[in-house]
Amino acid sequence: MKKSAPQLHTAPMGELISLDVVKDAVSFPSDEPDTLLQGVVTGAIEYLDGYSGVLGRCLMTQTWEQRFTGFERQIRLPFITVSSAEISYVDSSGLSQNVETNLYEVAQDARGSYVRFRSGFKFPSLDDQDFPVQIRMVSGYGTAADVPWLIKVAVLAIVNACFDDEPGEWCDLPPVRSAMTQFRRVVL
Template sequence: MMFRPIRTVAPAESPVTLDEVKEHAPVDFDADDDLLTGMRDAAVAHLDGFRGVLGRAMVAQTWKLHSANWARDIRLPVPDVLSVDLTYLDEGGVEQSVAAEHISVLPVVTGTLVSLADAFTFPALQEDNPAPIAVQFTCGFGAAVDVPANLKLAVKALAATWYENRTAQPGEALPMGVSALIQPYRWMAV
């Protein structure tokens, strides 16, 4: 059994700066900097990550997925995986690492496939632990500079829209322009 991924390390930076949001809004004063920063961060949170509208990470971030049992193939539900580390708790409860040469990472239609080499024999696991195997992975386009321009524009446009219309209700559809900007990058596993 696989458990739902949890984010363990947030992105080190936002895809866009406060100054970029202010230029887009346009706002030429500092009194609303905290408000605009909050709206930018809310726009990023709404779009970004495994649970966001995009279904993928923009700026590199680390997630962890736990499993109850060994499997030769493990599907990660996101694209753009930059690195993978696989650890497990052995019979004595001591954390062990699977050597990199036993792990291969392949993008597939349903996300990313992490495969363990046939030469890797499955060690015994800690019996009283419901999820002794951990797959930690870093995913995203990389740094903020690596995020596609359309996604940066979508973050700025969404933050600016919320700034201009502060009575917007949760659950409202994305503005049409934002939807069009993110559509080519939206990830939906089939």
């Protein structure tokens, strides 16, 4: 079964780390505008967060959509943790249909989250478009307060590296990379 790349549907609400906290924690030149610092903070968060982030997981709650060419008894989702999912499809008549939530469950194993269809679910005839099945999923720790502090420290370390007298590469922060391995998506 083929699948599309996940697309962000609803971005996280609020900020992971306030600009005031960042200013207190990093060596930010006082003559630089706040917009520069905010841009670097945003870049550091994007480096870690979401489908394309190096952690392969969502930090704050956000909603993503992914499309599939069909159904299988179990469909692997792109994030470690998914708290809920809604599944829809376009049937052979070209009409959009929703799968009742009692016909599937969202589960997790060592590889991450997946949707498992219960035995009562009968695979419907699908429209002949490329990706007639859509899964909309909610993923993330919750609010900024729920995100582990170690991840917030990593964001601060990345931001600080950008303003050091001897700037380092973002991906060349061995202590940060080492600390982040416990939060990474594992693909077996």
